[in-house]
Amino acid sequence: MRIIKLLLLAAMTAMIPMAKADVPVFKKGDRVTFIGDSITHGGSYHSNLYLFYATRFPDESFVVYNCGISGDTAPGTNKRFEADVAAHEPNVATIMLGMNDAWGWCFSEGEPTEKMLKGRENAYETYTREMDQLAASLDEMGTKIIFIKPSIYDQTAQLEQENLIGKNDLLGRFSEYIDVLAEKYDGTIVDFYTLMNEVNQELQKEDPTATVVGRDRVHPGAQGHFVMSYAFLEAQDMPQLVSSVELDAASGKIVKLENCTIDPNAEISSNRIAFTCLENALPFPVTGGRIEALDWVPFQETFNQKILKIDNLKPGPYELTIDDISIGTYSSDELGKGINLSDNTATPQYQQALEVKAVNDQRLAAISKLRAIALTRYNMINKMDPPISEDDYEALKAALETQVEKSKGKPWYGYIKNQTKAYLESAPHEEELKTEEEEQMAEMWTINQPKPHRWIITPANK
Template sequence: MILKSKIKRISSVLFLTIVLLCPIRAQELPLFKDGDVVALIGDSITHGGSFHTFLQIFNATQFPNQKVSYFNGGVAGDNTPGTIDRLEKDILIHKPNHAIIMLGMNDVGRWLYPGSKKVDAETLKKREDILKAYTKNMQKLSALLVERGVQLIFTTPSIYDQTADIERKNNFGINDGLIDFGKAVRSIAEKYDAPIVDFNTSMLAVNKKIQAKDKTATIVGHDRIHPGDEGHLVMAYEIIKTVIPVVFTSNIEIDAKTNMIITTTNCKVDIKDGIHKFSVMQNALPFPVKESLRSTEKLILGTENITRENFSVMHLNKGKYKLLIDDIEVGIYSHKELKSGIDLSRNSLTPQYKQAEKVSDLCFQYKNTNDKLRTIAATEFRTLKEFKGPNTYEAKKAFLEAKNEKSKGKSWYFYEKKKAKEYFEVLPKQDSLWKALDTIRDKIYTSNKPVIHTYKLIKI
């Protein structure tokens, strides 16, 4: 019995050691290092999406000294063959050493899913052929990237919402086709020993939760395809959970009785003047999430164990305490709450959170600037793909107008017309936009540096 008790105590110590070491290791070894270039490869969901912006915010706040360049390589309407065609001039031109790849929505053959349950043998055969072609193209794309020294991160395709009770026609079965695509991607990822981020499963799980309360709700748009910020937040968290699972932004545990620091993780605490006034220097900022997205965040499995900003104080006298950071009141807590530990990561009153929000704003400025450059890329690598005329403004304009006229009556007519107009507006600004992108990136990595803060814990 004594031996068993000793073994149990040793096991507990080992377990606690592992738990405490894991967040430190994650914080010291980010997936992306200083100077890395990350290419986001995809279709319209990447082109106009925000999952990579949330990821950029996460990296900029959690690893403020690891300056990483993100380049949106999504093109609306593109598929795997189109991506291979533009790979050299549109993606590899940025010399990425990492690529996050999500393709499939435009490869799956959505016309082969009419929504009826009965499908003939010919249609099934076409679906099989499409899956084979997609697999072959993804293998080719992966090989080309690896040849150039790019480290791969694969994702399963995001969902087609075939469960929401909305007006848009439901081509039921498309998401099942995308799940098959995801299985093919998984096998390729295994070949390269690369991470596989399962967007589809995580998005289905959140969709199921919200649709249990409201059948018309969806984390993708009402076209059943394009996620809003809610869906993109789910996607970003799935990348974070899979490849960069940071447990603590910071962890502080203090004994008020002895004025001793029990534990610190990813921060430095100076408590020489006692709990009534002490300084904290964190190595990271909170990961800010807009208030409008908090309800979605709560539905994502595992987020409660990511980027926690724990603050706990043991052996306080009974009662309530006011916590001030830089003389700003951020909350009132009981001695029991402080003993258990409060998570400040979602406290928008703290100076750290306000600083993180400014970083977030800059990342969205970066996205908006990149979006304009993607208008140029999408037009030149897709819409103007068949253009053979002279490289002049007039010739390209005539070609695009003629092509757009042919699509009159189609669902994409107004979108293509709008993008053609934007192309000619943005094209003369191309050089200045690239400079602006560099400038904003520099601002992100100067505004994200943590500073020393003064904490005060006052009994009330």
């Protein structure tokens, strides 16, 4: 059933226009900002992207900065642009906005009122005007712009959460305007909107309550963010192979090597195969909730192939060890067709990739604190009247706590309370957190360097 699903999804995604060759691949020395709202603030999809690059292109070190703020809009982003985006001096920027620009009050489960319909048009006019201004600001800096068509609002799943019917349709109109912006500013496009709608449709054929985003109809979990990452990598036309080793046991020859090298003293025979291999990349470690998304998009098949293929082995089972670690037992038929080792957690290469991921996760912890500072600064402190200096800690603390209590009983009360608490704890250490973020990025590009490993394939019964 999983194979059938993946075949259907592969065919489905192949039909989605994603401007593959045009979306720039991140390169060594790039400074990339990810601009957006809460879906970017959370950091999951672009964290996946950064980890993919660190494992696949270990010598192409670059830096990324999270410029998402929960609840933000295109107008809000323009107001914080200089301090929160331009300050990073990006030469590449992605923009994904729209969820909050499609004003919630304009939609309901019933028939829309005339006021709602007019509000939708006003929302569209505001979004297009402010997005144009944001793109113009980046263009003036000489920044390459990658426009991301926004993730979806799920108005089709059967969920308890109130359904703002029509909101996803307005996001569709926003997505169409992205085409206009990309042409005007010579930008490129990654399309989250189309793929997520298609995946949602497939999921809900089997389960009407299933959703590619969260139960709140807005915020994707690990699975949805992984789908978004897949769309981004597809748009950048990322390579399929981590590495590929093809040998012929009968002739004792190396048939083909891709993205790796083998020592010249390799033993290749029908009784024993042994060689030292240095690959140029690590497999991408798919963990946690992302694993479920492997049934939604053909990530492993498209981007995560670490192949071992041995032709003309004598029939029977064979054991593979790498650095004296038993990796698995495979039949001669399986090895003849080629096995994909990218998801084999026993390999030293996978374990090294997990080490890179662990540092990336630590980086996210520092970023979470920095974004709590940014959210509180731009959404609360900068709007205070009369203004209060951030240097006046006690006065600011009292004012923030008063603001938070005013939202008591609102759906966002708990979130704002936690973000404000994080601000008060982290703001005195903001510069330290920025340094920590930079150090963790540098560490990722140090511990990600591939190492040579000793591979041995022998008959399992011996």
